[in-house]
Amino acid sequence: MSELITNIGELMTQDREQGTRRKAAVVLEGERIAWIGDAIHAPAADTVVDAQGRAVLPGWVDSHTHLIFAGDRTAEFEARVAGESYKAGGIAVSVEATRAASDYDLTRLGLGRVAEAMSQGTTYLETKTGYGLDVEEERRSARIASTVVDEVTFLGAHLVPQGIDADAYTELVCSEMLEAVRPYVSWADVFCERGAFTPEQSRRVLTACRAAGLGLRVHGNQLGHGEGVALAVEFGAASVDHVNFLTDDDVSALAQSWSGWDGAANAGRGAGVRGTVATVLPACDLSTRAPLAPAKRLVQAGVPIAIASNANPGTSYTSSMAFCVATAVLQMGLSVHEAVRAATFGGALALGRESGEDVDGQRAVGSIAVGHRADLHMLRAPSATHLAYRPGVPLTAAVWRAGVHAV
Numbered sequence: 001m002s003e004l005i006t007n008i009g010e011l012m013t014q015d016r017e018q019g020t021r022r023k024a025a026v027v028l029e030g031e032r033i034a035w036i037g038d039a040i041h042a043p044a045a046d047t048v049v050d051a052q053g054r055a056v057l058p059g060w061v062d063s064h065t066h067l068i069f070a071g072d073r074t075a076e077f078e079a080r081v082a083g084e085s086y087k088a089g090g091i092a093v094s095v096e097a098t099r100a101a102s103d104y105d106l107t108r109l110g111l112g113r114v115a116e117a118m119s120q121g122t123t124y125l126e127t128k129t130g131y132g133l134d135v136e137e138e139r140r141s142a143r144i145a146s147t148v149v150d151e152v153t154f155l156g157a158h159l160v161p162q163g164i165d166a167d168a169y170t171e172l173v174c175s176e177m178l179e180a181v182r183p184y185v186s187w188a189d190v191f192c193e194r195g196a197f198t199p200e201q202s203r204r205v206l207t208a209c210r211a212a213g214l215g216l217r218v219h220g221n222q223l224g225h226g227e228g229v230a231l232a233v234e235f236g237a238a239s240v241d242h243v244n245f246l247t248d249d250d251v252s253a254l255a256q257s258w259s260g261w262d263g264a265a266n267a268g269r270g271a272g273v274r275g276t277v278a279t280v281l282p283a284c285d286l287s288t289r290a291p292l293a294p295a296k297r298l299v300q301a302g303v304p305i306a307i308a309s310n311a312n313p314g315t316s317y318t319s320s321m322a323f324c325v326a327t328a329v330l331q332m333g334l335s336v337h338e339a340v341r342a343a344t345f346g347g348a349l350a351l352g353r354e355s356g357e358d359v360d361g362q363r364a365v366g367s368i369a370v371g372h373r374a375d376l377h378m379l380r381a382p383s384a385t386h387l388a389y390r391p392g393v394p395l396t397a398a399v400w401r402a403g404v405h406a407v
């Protein structure tokens, strides 16, 4: 089955060759993009969608979320609004509620959050474990996550549970817990921060997870300056996320990590040669009243960035990538093109899904190019600029995921 989407006012492909086209058309064939060109030259197809001059973008690629949780942290949020600062200790509240929830409820809640994201244009999602924090609960979170999202990250090293020695817990993460989650996850992450895991403990986690064949990611430099970025670069992590507090050396290390990359080759997921993406989380920065991550400074230094929602019950309870893009433009100083790129191609880059077909046969996501997965987001607006020009307005008109109408 083929489908022609024609009369597209602005087609922002995020593909190097195609760029942004006006009066364009796209043909989808099954799960893939089969043709891109001018609307007047569009070929026939089995079905036709008239975009009536509206804008079409790649579906959002949300490369950082924590969707497998139960419970509510409204009280913590209210305290923060009243002036308290974010403390990672709130994670323990979600751990307690998550452990108490049934498999059925965790799955239902996870699927509901994915549906909410998809209804706003998200077509590819990563999520993390990290509200289980013992061997069986982390295994359960990883198993459930693998049934609701595209990519699962093991975050046993999210917080040291109360009453447990931090080094003993780190050892558990690196051994039994890693083995328990291994069948369900392709990535590992560590919260390298004062109050969470020290650089030395983070190093142990990254070493063990790399040896187990997982791609690496790091929560780093969120609450203060630290070694998260340096560790992520040293280990060839695919991304370092948050990055609110960066020194010039951190920015240079991130830029340097991409020096051998030609921007096209897919060197393999999590492979060090690809460099480390800096993932900024605008909604989290607003919700925690943290200094905004220096997205513009990173872009100007040549560091590829991703924008993600960081949907989680503590620091960023939103699934709206459009809100994150608007915030990145209005508060972080990115251009609309830079922000949309970071929320589509950038997310795919952070997940090693930006080009080619991977070993497991998946198509590229995050940009509109022939052969890529047909993940498209049509706006109820003539251009992507409206995402920032009309912040907070629901602008999703239609969504295709792998060629299927999702909205």
Ligand code: NIG
Residues within 6 Å of the ligand: 066, 088, 090, 091, 094, 191, 219, 222, 284, 310, 312, 313, 314, 315, 316
């Ligand atoms: O990415 N920083 C650590 N983890 C989450 C917050 C999790 C929570 O507070 O529940 C984050 O912001």
